[in-house]
Amino acid sequence: MSTDRVLMAHGSGGLMSQQLIDEVFKKAWNNSYLDPMMDGALFEVSPGRMAMSTDSFVITPVFFPGGDIGKLAICGTVNDLVACGATPLYMSTAFIIEEGLLLSDLKKIAESMAATAQKAGVKLVTGDTKVVEKGSADGLFINTTGIGVIPSGIDYRPACIKPGDRIIVTGNMGDHGLAILAKREGLSFSTPAVSDCAPLYQIGRTLQKYGADVRCMRDPTRGGLATVLNELADQAGVGILVKEREIPVSPVVQGACDMLGLDPLYMANEGKMVIFTAPAQAQEVLKDLQALPEARDAAIIGEVIPEPRDMVLIETELGAQRIIGMLEGEHVPRIC
Numbered sequence: 001m002s003t004d005r006v007l008m009a010h011g012s013g014g015l016m017s018q019q020l021i022d023e024v025f026k027k028a029w030n031n032s033y034l035d036p037m038m039d040g041a042l043f044e045v046s047p048g049r050m051a052m053s054t055d056s057f058v059i060t061p062v063f064f065p066g067g068d069i070g071k072l073a074i075c076g077t078v079n080d081l082v083a084c085g086a087t088p089l090y091m092s093t094a095f096i097i098e099e100g101l102l103l104s105d106l107k108k109i110a111e112s113m114a115a116t117a118q119k120a121g122v123k124l125v126t127g128d129t130k131v132v133e134k135g136s137a138d139g140l141f142i143n144t145t146g147i148g149v150i151p152s153g154i155d156y157r158p159a160c161i162k163p164g165d166r167i168i169v170t171g172n173m174g175d176h177g178l179a180i181l182a183k184r185e186g187l188s189f190s191t192p193a194v195s196d197c198a199p200l201y202q203i204g205r206t207l208q209k210y211g212a213d214v215r216c217m218r219d220p221t222r223g224g225l226a227t228v229l230n231e232l233a234d235q236a237g238v239g240i241l242v243k244e245r246e247i248p249v250s251p252v253v254q255g256a257c258d259m260l261g262l263d264p265l266y267m268a269n270e271g272k273m274v275i276f277t278a279p280a281q282a283q284e285v286l287k288d289l290q291a292l293p294e295a296r297d298a299a300i301i302g303e304v305i306p307e308p309r310d311m312v313l314i315e316t317e318l319g320a321q322r323i324i325g326m327l328e329g330e331h332v333p334r335i336c
Contacts, residue, residue, distance in 0.1 A: 006101045011131025024103070025127060028110040029117075033090070033125035041125035043090055046149040051086035053077055054145040060334045062109065062139055064183045066176075066195030067270075069142055070109035072336060074116040075199045075270055076221070077146035082204035083217040083273065085156040086148030088120060093144045094128040098137040109140070120199035122146065153211040158235035160215040163306040166282035167242060168275040170203060170295040171196065173225050174253040174267030181332050182256070191252040198271035198294050206288050213278040214285070220274055221336055223327040226265040228274050229312045230326040240312045241321075242302030265314075266327050268335045276304065 009016045026034065033041050055076050062069040073093065081088040093113070097106065117124050175196040182193040200219070207214045216236075220228040225247070233240045249264045257264050271294060277285045282300055289295040305313075313321050 004103055006097050006099060006103060006106065006131060008099050008131055008133065011097070011129065017129070020129065024107050024110050025129070028107070028114040029124045031123050031125070033123055041090065041092070043125060046089070048152060049150040051081050051084040051148045051150055052145065053080035053084070054143070055080065056141065056143045057336055058138070058141050058334060059180065059336050060138055061183055062105070064195055065179050065192060067197035068109055068112050069140060070111075070113035071116045072197055072270060073142045073144045074113050074120065074122070075197050076336060077144040078120045078122060078199040078201060079219045079270075079273070081146050081148040082200050083156065083219050084148070084150065085154035085204070085217070086150045087204065088122045088146055088148040088201060090125045091117065091122050091144055091146045092126045093124060093142060095130070096137050096141040096143075097129060097131050098139050099131060099134040101139055106140070116199060120201045151208055154208060155212060156214065156216050158216055158232050160212070161232065161236040161238055161276050161304055162215065163238060163304050164279050165215055165276045165304040166279050166300050167229075167240065167302045167304070168277060168282065168286055168289065168298055168300050169220075169225065169248065170200075170273045170275070170289055171271070171297040172248045172250045172253065173220070173269060173272070174249060174257065174264035176270040177224070177267030177332050177335060178253050178256050180268070180335055187256070189252050189256060193252055193256065196269055196271035200271065200273055200294060202292050203273055203289065203295055206292060207275070207285065210277070210281055210285060213281040215276040215278065217276075218274050220269045220272060222268055224264070224266040224268055224331070225274065226263070226312065226324045227327045229324070232274075232276070233312050234310045236304075237309055239305040239308050239310070240302060241305050241315065242312070243315045245317055246299055246301045248297050248299050262331070265324060266331045268332065270336065279303070
């Protein structure tokens with residue numbers, strides 16, 4: 001390509017479109033499913049239940065400490081499939097590119113997606129590109145759809161949650177939200193804020209052996225831990241009690257939130273899971289999780305209670321209880 005930026009002609013469907021596909025996307029993602037360059041991907045369907053998830057990513061900035069919009073797009077969809085109990089297999093993606101985006105940045109993002117997909121064991125099998133006029137898309141938007149297969153005996157649904165079940169989080173809360181906020185606003189801390197963006201396929205594989213003793217999983221992205229717990233309490237028709245002192249939060253996130261008047265329980269995460277387990281297996285599940293690099297700070301933070309239904313309570317450091325509700329409004333906008 002004779003230009004260093006994306007032009008409207010790259011979205012024309014002609015020669016420059018083909019050059020963009022060949023030199024950016026096909027070069028980064030080449031595999032036997034994508035290489036035939038058909039109008040769709042052809043692949044074998046595994047026996048059993050399948051899971052499908054779709055998401056769109058509009059984060060700003062597109063590069064941030066710990067990742068970029070491409071890595072985020074893969075991780076977000078992989079983790080949604082893992083939360084369904086599925087082994088991720090295939091992904092499609094669509095790019096809406098703003099005229100003027102640096103081609104070098106687009107190549108970095110495509111390569112980041114390829115590396116993250118390879119790590120997670122998924123194939124990017126089909127995609128689409130559109131180019132829009134300058135000022136219409138804030139650089140780049142990415143849509144993804146993922147497909148995975150759910151092994152026999154796995155059924156991760158809110159309806160499976162029971163009173164007495166234990167609640168595990170797989171690590172520190174709020175890292176992604178603070179990393180994006182710090183990058184966007186030019187904030188600096190003695191310890192840099194780094195996103196936790198990661199594909200959690202190993203967590204899914206590790207928990208499969210527990211079958212029905214793992215009741216439900218959910219990734220606490222937008223709205224953070226507090227919002228996810230409220231969603232699940234409502235969907236399962238149960239109450240939830242968590243202990244403030246047991247919820248892992250890094251000193252940098254806690255300190256920054258105290259300074260900025262934010263609550264880490266509402267900060268976004270992109271590499272964590274909330275897991276509900278049968279009480280008898282909770283400690284064993286926790287031990288297995290802590291053996292994984294992406295879950296070494298996992299902790300049991302509370303339990304499911306029969307009453308009050310549809311409500312989340314938190315026991316404070318002083319031993320008092322208060323209600324924590326869902327996020328109202330925007331905590332940190334354009335976070336994923």
